[in-house]
Amino acid sequence: MQFTKLRLVGFKSFVESTELSIAPGMTGVVGPNGCGKSNLVEALRWVMGETSPKNMRGGEMDDVIFAGSATRPARNQAEVQVTLDNAGRDGPPDYAEHPELAITRKITREHGSDYRINGGPVRAKDVQLLFADMATGARSTAIVSQGRVGALIGAKPQERRLLLEEAAGITGLHSRRHEAELR
Ligand code: ATP
Numbered sequence: 124m125q126f127t128k129l130r131l132v133g134f135k136s137f138v139e140s141t142e143l144s145i146a147p148g149m150t151g152v153v154g155p156n157g158c159g160k161s162n163l164v165e166a167l168r169w170v171m172g173e174t175s176p177k178n179m180r181g182g183e184m185d186d187v188i189f190a191g192s193a194t195r196p197a198r199n200q201a202e203v204q205v206t207l208d209n210a211g212r213d214g215p216p217d218y219a220e221h222p223e224l225a226i227t228r229k230i231t232r233e234h235g236s237d238y239r240i241n242g243g244p245v246r247a248k249d250v251q252l253l254f255a256d257m258a259t260g261a262r263s264t265a266i267v268s269q270g271r272v273g274a275l276i277g278a279k280p281q282e283r284r285l286l287l288e289e290a291a292g293i294t295g296l297h298s299r300r301h302e303a304e305l306r
């Protein structure tokens with residue numbers, strides 16, 4: 124599935140509503156140090172259901188909210204929305220009638236995150252599974268952050284197996300089996 128749009132409001136340095144269109148093919152993000160390139164990648168990871176503040180270079184999840192600057196007050200909410208093209212109907216069966224899927228995550232200070240797909244509230248797990256089935260996702264090999272290359276090379280056999288399973292696109296199935304076993 125093609126990612127077509129990314130919208131950020133109050134997320135890290137993106138205090139004003141910012142929308143980027145993502146065209147098919149390769150996209151490069153260029154700009155001076157500190158302009159927010161890594162923040163964009165983190166926004167993608169976050170909207171896909173990342174739960175570890177450490178992976179967002181923060182101490183707590185609230186740290187993704189715009190913290191204020193010399194000229195602007197801090198915000199109390201951050202929201203990221205990613206839009207996927209579902210014209211090929213390759214998304215979740217529940218959304219087969221939807222030509223586009225807009226996945227939104229919003230965090231409010233001290234209240235945590237909520238998630239929506241095309242406006243309807245869903246669980247974090249639903250969003251995580253949607254991306255796991257697409258073999259992308261917050262922890263997937265589809266996103267390789269600075270410093271992770273070394274970690275991949277030095278991975279233990281068990282960790283390497285997880286990576287191979289993820290690349291083979293069966294992580295979503297595992298996650299569902301685990302959920303079923305817990306019931
Ligand atoms: P480099 O080229 O050095 O990798 P970059 O373009 O990847 O830089 P980022 O790391 O994405 O830059 O952005 C860092 C900027 O984001 C810093 O100026 C930092 O102050 C700002 N920033 C991070 N979190 C927040 C926040 N919660 N509120 C406001 N600004 C933030």
Ligand code: MG
Nearest residue numbers: 157160161162
């Ligand atoms: Mg960077």
